[in-house]
Structures are given as structure tokens and as C-alpha cells.
Amino acid sequence: MALTPNAPFQLGDLPEDMKILRKALRETLHDIPDAPADGSERRILNLACGRADETGVLADIFGGDNRLEIVGADIRAAEIEEARLRWKAPSHGDIYTRFHVEDGKRFLDAMSSNERFNLTFMRHQNFWNNPKLWARMFEGGLRQLGEDGLFVITSYFDVEHELACRKLETLGAVKVADHRNLDSRALADAPGKSVDRHIAVFRKPPSGTPGW
Numbered sequence: 750m751a752l753t754p755n756a757p758f759q760l761g762d763l764p765e766d767m768k769i770l771r772k773a774l775r776e777t778l779h780d781i782p783d784a785p786a787d788g789s790e791r792r793i794l795n796l797a798c799g800r801a802d803e804t805g806v807l808a809d810i811f812g813g814d815n816r817l818e819i820v821g822a823d824i825r826a827a828e829i830e831e832a833r834l835r836w837k838a839p840s841h842g843d844i845y846t847r848f849h850v851e852d853g854k855r856f857l858d859a860m861s862s863n864e865r866f867n868l869t870f871m872r873h874q875n876f877w878n879n880p881k882l883w884a885r886m887f888e889g890g891l892r893q894l895g896e897d898g899l900f901v902i903t904s905y906f907d908v909e910h911e912l913a914c915r916k917l918e919t920l921g922a923v924k925v926a927d928h929r930n931l932d933s934r935a936l937a938d939a940p941g942k943s944v945d946r947h948i949a950v951f952r953k954p955p956s957g958t959p960g961w
């Protein structure tokens with residue numbers, strides 16, 4: 750499903766980063782059986798989304814053909830304001846976007862347990878920086894997934910990716926893909942880090958898993 754930004758990206762590298770992310774997501778999802786198929790309403794939850802630059806890519810890759818709702822949340826107000834301006838969808842269309850300025854834990858705590866998403870996305874997750882907070886967001890994001898939903902993270906560097914994957918697996922999530930994005934743009938001021946360097950895909954814990 751195509752979603753066109755209302756405002757151009759201000760950082761010069763972003764259009765190319767989005768192209769690379771789109772390709773890497775396609776490659777990552779390629780071998781996943783039952784990856785979201787076209788035909789029904791889709792809901793995407795983008796946690797700690799910042800400016801949500803990837804909204805158009807998510808609509809394209811996961812949007813399907815029918816109604817699409819993208820719900821984002823981040824604690825930073827300026828970034829969310831930018832996301833709202835860029836991705837406000839036309840009211841007559843079939844795409845709806847909502848971006849909330851909210852602490853991720855509070856946001857998830859306030860969400861009805863009946864709300865279901867097809868995809869929880871966390872680009873450049875930050876688990877290593879605050880394991881308690883991010884573990885809560887991981888758990889909440891998994892809980893809000895439908896049975897066939899996918900939980901997708903991307904990471905800037907190797908160790909943080911390993912730590913996040915390990916935590917998700919400890920929570921009971923099942924890893925179904927892990928992709929090293931060789932096209933990812935290196936960050937000149939941060940050796941060993943690059944944009945969307947790793948992408949991993951999980952499914953929620955199988956029913957019958959204790960606590961689920």
C-alpha cells in the first residue's frame with residue numbers, strides 16, 4: 750500500500766536509507782511462511798518510533814490492499830510532531846496514522862488487551878541502554894500481536910542486537926529470521942554501527958507457553 754510523505758525528509762541520507770531498509774525487509778521476510786498476506790485490514794504498532802521515517806516503507810511492505818492503520822508512540826514530542834506532519838494520511842483514504850507522545854510503558858499499560866496488531870515494529874531498538882524499560886516494551890509489543898503477527902526489530906550494532914534477541918527469546922518469542930543487512934550505511938562517527946545493520950523477526954510465544 751503506497752503512503753506518500755507530506756513533507757520531504759530533511760536529512761540527506763534518509764531517502765537512500767529507506768530504500769535500503771525496504772530491500773532488507775523484503776529479503777528478511779522472504780523465507781517466512783505465512784508472512785502477512787494481502788486481503789484484510791492491517792494494523793501496525795511502531796514503538797519508540799521517533800520521527801517514524803520508515804512509515805512509508807512499513808505501509809509498502811506490510812500494508813496489504815485494504816484498510817491500514819499505523820499507530821506510533823515515542824516519548825519525544827518534537828519527533829512525534831514531525832511524524833504527524835509527514836505522515837498525516839488523507840481523510841478519504843484507507844490509511845490511518847496516529848502518533849502519540851507517550852512513554853512506551855505507560856502507552857502499553859493503557860492499551861486494551863483486546864487490541865490486536867499484525868506487526869509490532871521497533872526500529873533501532875535500544876534494549877542495551879535500559880533493559881528494564883525495553884524488556885517491558887518488548888513484552889507489551891508481543892502481547893498486542895495477533896496469533897500470526899510478527900515482531901520486527903532493527904539494530905545499529907552487533908552486541909545490542911544479540912542482547913535484544915536473547916531477551917526476546919527469554920520472554921518466549923520465537924525467532925524466525927535474522928538478517929545482517931550488508932548494504933546498511935556505516936555511521937562515520939560511530940565505528941561498528943550502521944543504519945538498520947541487523948533485522949530480526951519474531952513470532953509471539955506459542956499458546957501454552959507459561960504466562961502467555
Ligand SMILES: C[S@@+](CC[C@H](N)C(=O)[O-])C[C@H]1O[C@@H](n2cnc3c(N)ncnc32)[C@H](O)[C@@H]1O
Pocket residue numbers: 796797798799800801802822823824825828851852853854871872873874875882
Ligand atoms: C535509537 S532511537 C530510535 C528511534 C527511531 N525508531 C529510529 O529508528 O529512528 C530510540 C528511541 O526510543 C525512544 N524512547 C526512549 N525512551 C522511551 C520511552 N520510555 N518510551 C517511548 N520511547 C522511548 C527515544 O525517544 C528514541 O526515539
